[in-house]
Amino acid sequence: MNYTILCSDLDGTLLTTKSDVSKITISEIKRIKDKTQIILVSARMPKAMRYIQEDLGILQEPIICYNGALILEDDKEISSTIITTNQLEIIYKLAQKQQIKLGLYYKDEWYVEEDSERVQKEKKHTKVDPVFKNIETVLKEWKKKDVGAHKVMLMGTKESADYAFSQLQQTLSKELNIYRSNDTLIELAPKSVSKLSAIKELLKNNDTLENVISFGDNYNDIDMLQYTGCGVAVGNAREEVKRIANATTLKNTQDGVAHYIKQHL
Structure with a gap:
């Protein structure tokens, strides 16, 4: 399958340490970013995601913040859902x-x-x-x-x-x-939003969820992994996440996302 969009959770997934992506991850993302849109999907606030976007060379791409409650593209608000x-x-x-x-x-x-x-x-x-x-x-x-x-x-x-x-x-x-x-x-x-609902909101042209490959490790990643074209759990993911994933890669501390990209994309 030709995946045109890659969506990845950050903490415990794309980040090799608690705060940064590794050199191999940066290299693999930069290798594919011209043919595959890279969208970061996290519970983090925008400011805590932009430096990672910058490291990966994808500042022009949208970000899904707060598990889907805020979607930004070029710093413009695409969608915002709040707790009253x-x-x-x-x-x-x-x-x-x-x-x-x-x-x-x-x-x-x-x-x-x-x-x-x-x-x-x-x-x-x-x-x-x-x-x-x-x-x-x-x-x-x-x-x-x-x-x-x-x-x-x-x-x-x-x-x-x-x-x-x-x-x-x-x-x-x-x-x-x-x-x-x-x-x-x-x-x-x-409750009305999730990582999956935010991804759906960003689909453009002829893209569908089948064109999306996603990576995650935790409960809030389950819908995203379950309903995108290919859901990949990192090796340190919770067992419930691994059970619904299409594939499992190495742990985040072993550059699991980069390893899977290198092997399959």
């Missing part, structure tokens, strides 16, 4: 009760109330600095502007995250996608 301030207020009250810290993301804005080990990790891995601001103040400002969040990160302990996850499933699961990133982190995104 009403929903955010419910989340904030729950977080306060459980002493969970929130990270709010809108376009290239990232708000947190205080510094922490988790915030420092995010800064290091994404090369983006947050704005330290009272979350209640942010929500009031957003309400006046009629904007919301493209993504929410809840940062707690295992116990508080367990409780919050259960409560969120009961109250907001019909409206939001609720991902458990790890024992202490929960990510929230609008």
Whole structure:
């Protein structure tokens, strides 16, 4: 099959380290980018993706941010879907009760109330600095502007995250996608969008999903891998992801995406 579009997740997939693509990945992407459109698809904010686009020589291509909640092309907004301030207020009250810290993301804005080990990790891995601001103040400002969040990160302990996850499933699961990133982190995104829906939005000319090859490692990659022409899981992917993939390549730390491109594209 002649794949005209390659879509790849970043963290745990295309990125060999926590923040960068390897030289071999850059080389393989540059080898095929004139005949294959390369679209980066991530839960990250735009600013945390552009430096990777630059390294790969694909700044002219669109990016799918926040798991599909924001799509940009040439820095122009193709699509934007937000978590409303009403929903955010419910989340904030729950977080306060459980002493969970929130990270709010809108376009290239990232708000947190205080510094922490988790915030420092995010800064290091994404090369983006947050704005330290009272979350209640942010929500009031957003309400006046009629904007919301493209993504929410809840940062707690295992116990508080367990409780919050259960409560969120009961109250907001019909409206939001609720991902458990790890024992202490929960990510929230609008339910009406996904990586797959964003890819569909970017299809042009005679291209269909059959023309797309995709790479991923985590739960939020499943639809993308399952319904594109060829879905490839990296070796470190969750078992559920590997089960639905058409193929499995090496781990991200072993340049799995570059290895598969070199062998098949």
